[in-house]
Amino acid sequence: MQWTKKDILDIESLSAEEIELIFETAFGLKEISRRPIKKVPTLRGKTVVLFFMEPSTRTRISFDIAAKRLSADSIAIAAASSSIVKGETLLDTAGNLRAMNPDIIVIRHSYAGSAHMLARSLDISVINAGDGMHAHPTQALLDMMTVREKKGSLSGLNVAIIGDITHSRVARSNILGFTKMGARVQVAGPATMIPPALEELGASVAKSVDEALSEADVVMMLRIQKERQRNFLFPTQREYSIHFGLNASRLSMLKPDALIMHPGPLNRGVEICPEAADGPFSVILDQVTNGVALRMALYYLVSGGMRDADAD
Amino acid sequence: MRMLIKGGRVIDPGVMDEEADILINQGRIEEVRTAVQQEGPDEGKDRAAEKDLSETAVIDARGLLLVPGLIDMHVHLREPGQEYKETIKTGLMAAAAGGFTAVCCMPNTYPVNDSASVTGYITEQAARCSGVHVYPVGAISVGLCGEQLAEYGELKAAGAVGVSDDGKPVADAQLMRRALEYAGGIGLKVISHCEELALSAGVINEGAVSTRLGLAGIPNAAESVMVMRDIALSELTGTPVHIAHVSTRESVEAIRAAKARGTLVTAETAPHYFTLTDEAVNSYDTRAKMNPPLRTEKDRLAVAEALADGTIEAIASDHAPHSRLEKEVEFDLAANGIIGLETSFALGLRLAEKGVLSLERLIAAMSKNPAKIIGKPCGIAPGLPADITIIDLSAKYKYSADKGRSKSRNSPFDGWNLKGRAVYTIAAGQLVFDLSQEE
Numbered sequence: 001m002q003w004t005k006k007d008i009l010d011i012e013s014l015s016a017e018e019i020e021l022i023f024e025t026a027f028g029l030k031e032i033s034r035r036p037i038k039k040v041p042t043l044r045g046k047t048v049v050l051f052f053m054e055p056s057t058r059t060r061i062s063f064d065i066a067a068k069r070l071s072a073d074s075i076a077i078a079a080a081s082s083s084i085v086k087g088e089t090l091l092d093t094a095g096n097l098r099a100m101n102p103d104i105i106v107i108r109h110s111y112a113g114s115a116h117m118l119a120r121s122l123d124i125s126v127i128n129a130g131d132g133m134h135a136h137p138t139q140a141l142l143d144m145m146t147v148r149e150k151k152g153s154l155s156g157l158n159v160a161i162i163g164d165i166t167h168s169r170v171a172r173s174n175i176l177g178f179t180k181m182g183a184r185v186q187v188a189g190p191a192t193m194i195p196p197a198l199e200e201l202g203a204s205v206a207k208s209v210d211e212a213l214s215e216a217d218v219v220m221m222l223r224i225q226k227e228r229q230r231n232f233l234f235p236t237q238r239e240y241s242i243h244f245g246l247n248a249s250r251l252s253m254l255k256p257d258a259l260i261m262h263p264g265p266l267n268r269g270v271e272i273c274p275e276a277a278d279g280p281f282s283v284i285l286d287q288v289t290n291g292v293a294l295r296m297a298l299y300y301l302v303s304g305g306m307r308d309a310d311a312d
Numbered sequence: 313m314r315m316l317i318k319g320g321r322v323i324d325p326g327v328m329d330e331e332a333d334i335l336i337n338q339g340r341i342e343e344v345r346t347a348v349q350q351e352g353p354d355e356g357k358d359r360a361a362e363k364d365l366s367e368t369a370v371i372d373a374r375g376l377l378l379v380p381g382l383i384d385m386h387v388h389l390r391e392p393g394q395e396y397k398e399t400i401k402t403g404l405m406a407a408a409a410g411g412f413t414a415v416c417c418m419p420n421t422y423p424v425n426d427s428a429s430v431t432g433y434i435t436e437q438a439a440r441c442s443g444v445h446v447y448p449v450g451a452i453s454v455g456l457c458g459e460q461l462a463e464y465g466e467l468k469a470a471g472a473v474g475v476s477d478d479g480k481p482v483a484d485a486q487l488m489r490r491a492l493e494y495a496g497g498i499g500l501k502v503i504s505h506c507e508e509l510a511l512s513a514g515v516i517n518e519g520a521v522s523t524r525l526g527l528a529g530i531p532n533a534a535e536s537v538m539v540m541r542d543i544a545l546s547e548l549t550g551t552p553v554h555i556a557h558v559s560t561r562e563s564v565e566a567i568r569a570a571k572a573r574g575t576l577v578t579a580e581t582a583p584h585y586f587t588l589t590d591e592a593v594n595s596y597d598t599r600a601k602m603n604p605p606l607r608t609e610k611d612r613l614a615v616a617e618a619l620a621d622g623t624i625e626a627i628a629s630d631h632a633p634h635s636r637l638e639k640e641v642e643f644d645l646a647a648n649g650i651i652g653l654e655t656s657f658a659l660g661l662r663l664a665e666k667g668v669l670s671l672e673r674l675i676a677a678m679s680k681n682p683a684k685i686i687g688k689p690c691g692i693a694p695g696l697p698a699d700i701t702i703i704d705l706s707a708k709y710k711y712s713a714d715k716g717r718s719k720s721r722n723s724p725f726d727g728w729n730l731k732g733r734a735v736y737t738i739a740a741g742q743l744v745f746d747l748s749q750e751e
Contacts, residue, residue: 090642112526112598112666132644138690169526196529299331 003301005127006146007119010135011176015151019181023145026290026297029238043072043303046160047102050076051094052129053109054152058264058288059129059139064104066295072103094118107131125302127295133167139263140173142294144181146219150259153216155182161203162244163222163271164193164233170263171222188212189222189244192233209244213254220261221246221272237270246276259283313367315741320373320702323630324380324692325676334378336698339741343694370741371736373702379675381413381699381739384653384724385476385682386503386556386580386628389415389446392433393422398719400437402421403653404444406631407719409654410747411734413699414445415631418478419456426451426462435471438528440548443742445699447473447686449503452491456480459546461491464498473686476503478556479603484506485581489545491614501686503554506538506563507604516603517590517643525596526645530605536562544569545578552576554685557630559585559604568623578685579618580626583652583659584724585615587654590723593644598639598646599724602632620669625681629656633720651718655711657703658730665731702736709733 008014011286014022032040049066052060060076067074090109097105104125107115112132119126130136148154159178165171165187175185178234179202188197188206198205206212207219213219224240234240241247246260251273260272268274277284315336318336322332335343385409390398398419406433407415417434419425425434425723431448438446450467452475454460475495482488482504513532516522518529522655524669539555543566546553558564558581570577584602589609616625639646655676664674668708679701683690689697713726735746 089640091640109642111644113643117642118598133528172524172526195523195602196518197523200520201524 006261008298009115009119009126009128011137011140011173013182014137018181019141019177021178022141022294022297023148023303024287025300026145026293027149029296029300030290031292032296039071041067041071043067043070043299044105045070045229048072048104048106048299049075049097049102051097051105051107052076053107053159054130055292056108056129058291060162061293062063063129063295066292068298069292070132070296070299072299075215076242081118087117090114090117091121091233094122096124097195097288098124102303111139126297129300130169133169133172136169137173138295138298139170142287142291143174143220143261143263144177145294146261146283146290147259149265149286149290150283151217154178157183157217158215159185159218159220160216161187161222162167162208162212162247163224164228165189165194165198165222166193167228169223174220175201179203184214186216190234190240201224210250210253215255216258217255217259218259219246219254220263221269223263223265223273232279239246241270245270246272246277248273251276251279256279259261261287264286275280313371313608314370315371315372315596315698315743316701317371317378317700319374320378321374321676322378322692323672325672325680327691327693332359332572332646333379334692336700336702336738338478339697339698341694344692347644355395362626365502371702372409375704376735377703378692378706379703380679380683380692381684381703381737382633382657382678382701383413383414383684383688383690384410384624384629384656384678384745385416386582387415387417387567387631387653388420388633389417389434390633390650391421391437392430396719397635399683400434400446401441402717402719403507403631403633403637404438404446405442406651406653408442408737408739409653409717409734409750411657411703411737412444412448412653413701413737413739413744414688415493415653416447416449416473418449418476418481424451424455425449426456427514427611428455428463428466431467431470439674442744443739444507445739446746447471447688448690449474449476449478449501451475452477452482452502453487458483461487461494464495464500465499467497468500472500474501474503474554476505476556478503479511481505481507485541486494488542489549492545492549492551496549498525501552501554504538504542505556505619506535506542508537511537515601515605516593518605519590519608521590521593525593527593532560532562532607532611535604536559536566539563539566544568544577546577547575550576552578555579557582557585557628558615558618559607559611563613564614564618564623568618571623575602578626580628581615581619581624582628582630583656584650586612586619586663588612588724594636596643598641598643598723599650599722599726600648601643601646602604603648616663616668619663619677620673624679626685627656627660627677628682629653631718633718634722637722650723651716651720651723653718654716655723655725655728655730658711658732659725661732698738698741700738701734702734702738703732705732706734708730
């Protein structure tokens with residue numbers, strides 16, 4: 001199939017066929033990162049702006065490395081050093097960036113819908129690197145890519161997502177993505193962290209963490225943020241780790257071939273114990289490795305592929 | 313100058329629904345002559361014709377509907393302080409174009425209308441404008457800060473018809489109790505913006521749409537717990553309370569039950585709550601952001617049903633002009649509110665045409681009922697102020713916010729095909745809007 005999308009904004013707007021094409025492309029590009037000279041000229045002369053209005057290490061570096069391995073020039077802007085702190089609006093900042101003729105803008109922002117807003121106002125490609133609690137499509141794609149790599153297919157798998165679903169853009173995008181690709185998704189966590197009408201996204205809510213884990217082929221643990229204690233969402237980290245964390249006793253009840261995932265950064269000893277994070281079924285670092293290939297694939301696809309890049 | 317409106321269908325809710333001529337003289341209705349009276353053998357002559365009509369303007373209202381001047385009891389005129397969004401002048405032009413002969417303006421201006429001097433400023437500015445009546449609503453608390461009662465006696469003397477901290481709830485139950493008691497004694501209506509702030513830290517309705525869009529939700533209970541509190545305080549004090557912009561089915565149920573046991577509670581809702589649901593927010597459209605937020609279909613139906621059975625007696629637009637500065641930003645940062653003066657009647661008529669409520673009830677909800685709540689005269693009878701709206705029920709048009717009279721454009725109904733509009737608006741005997749002169 002032919003890639004036609006200008007932007008990567010959320011999982012909803014991608015078809016299963018497009019997601020497959022992204023995987024195929026990413027698997028093909030993965031090998032570049034294992035070469036002694038980890039660089040191809042594919043996007044030479046293209047400019048990628050990494051517009052990060054929210055703190056990020058892993059995602060920003062992943063996008064940055066992905067751009068450099070394809071020979072694109074990448075420029076990172078962080079919130080603290082941008083004009084946003086001087087009161088400039090998002091659309092004005094974006095308009096100014098656009099005036100410098102970049103080819104792709106990657107945006108991370110704390111407000112839901114900001115990537116969509118940018119994409120509507122700009123004629124260049126926008127890739128959403130996380131918008132508020134809404135979507136984190138590249139994370140979901142690299143998660144699915146990792147499972148597909150390990151399990152061969154996503155169809156028919158049981159995926160358990162455990163933790164703060166309400167505040168998680170990773171959970172939303174993964175629920176939409178995995179169900180779109182034929183997997184079943186169950187979520188579990190404190191009732192304070194399960195949003196209403198989750199069934200409409202395609203996920204079911206398990207009665208307990210144990211119930212969600214018992215049938216799971218894939219276990220995705222979400223980071224628990226300590227700040228949430230202030231909003232009365234959970235009592236203490238201690239209680240959380242006992243009742244909702246992937247601890248040693250829960251680890252022993254998993255299916256023997258269950259994959260353990262986490263979008264990072266980890267809170268060791270809170271939502272995930274070291275035995276789970278470092279054990280044989282953890283694919284947490286594979287997720288990070290695949291993240292680079294996946295983002296290379298997205299740059300490649302939204303840039304129109306090899307033909308245009310080589311034309312010069 | 314005199315004005316004769318001939319041949320229209322006159323609906324004065326609860327009084328009449330028939331063809332009649334209306335003669336206006338010196339700002340008041342002088343005569344209402346039905347077709348039967350005109351043909352009556354006893355008189356044998358047309359008294360209106362008998363008088364000297366050479367100085368009388370004649371409006372041919374055949375095929376049109378004449379109703380008591382519409383009243384919007386909940387608008388934000390933004391002046392003083394935010395004239396870049398709206399001025400009293402532009403707001404009243406929008407009101408007249410929407411068929412309104414009177415509006416109540418909320419006190420969240422800069423400075424806040426918590427004093428006789430601000431109320432006086434508003435009424436003086438309004439007097440220089442088109443002739444649409446402005447009934448200011450003063451603040452419940454000084455500066456809308458929820459700490460001290462404003463001077464209700466002074467506010468009333470300066471022309472205020474009620475008090476409200478609209479835009480903010482009165483969080484302190486004791487302050488609300490005292491406000492009801494004190495205002496009740498003075499003879500001012502308390503209009504309550506019902507919101508429990510501890511529950512309402514969100515930007516849209518809490519439900520499937522907030523889950524999908526990843527936006528923080530505001531549950532229905534954030535409104536209804538306050539509605540229930542204010543009903544309890546109204547019962548405690550024996551004074552009336554008016555609930556502003558009802559949006560949820562739970563609030564409707566609470567008000568219905570309170571009315572059944574005789575509580576002095578009245579309520580209003582806005583056209584967007586019976587027209588739209590939170591689905592309108594899809595794609596992060598800030599024009600669909602308001603407080604209270606658009607709710608679900610169940611709530612929409614409950615609000616419409618409440619208008620039909622009289623649980624909610626008034627339709628008020630909550631006209632809230634905002635400029636592009638407040639709306640062309642991230643959804644979380646966008647200001648709450650939409651303009652509504654120029655679409656209110658047509659959206660109400662949609663309900664009537666669907667058979668949800670009668671035309672008479674719709675007109676009452678936009679004229680006589682709010683007039684009763686704020687204690688102003690309203691009706692079509694000799695001696696009453698000549699506030700009359702003349703409506704073409706069959707006029708079809710595409711609403712364009714760009715072409716509106718309001719300074720602002722923030723309407724989710726921009727581009728909608730609507731039916732029914734005011735063609736003449738007459739306030740105190742003055743023609744304040746004439747569609748034929750506009751286009």
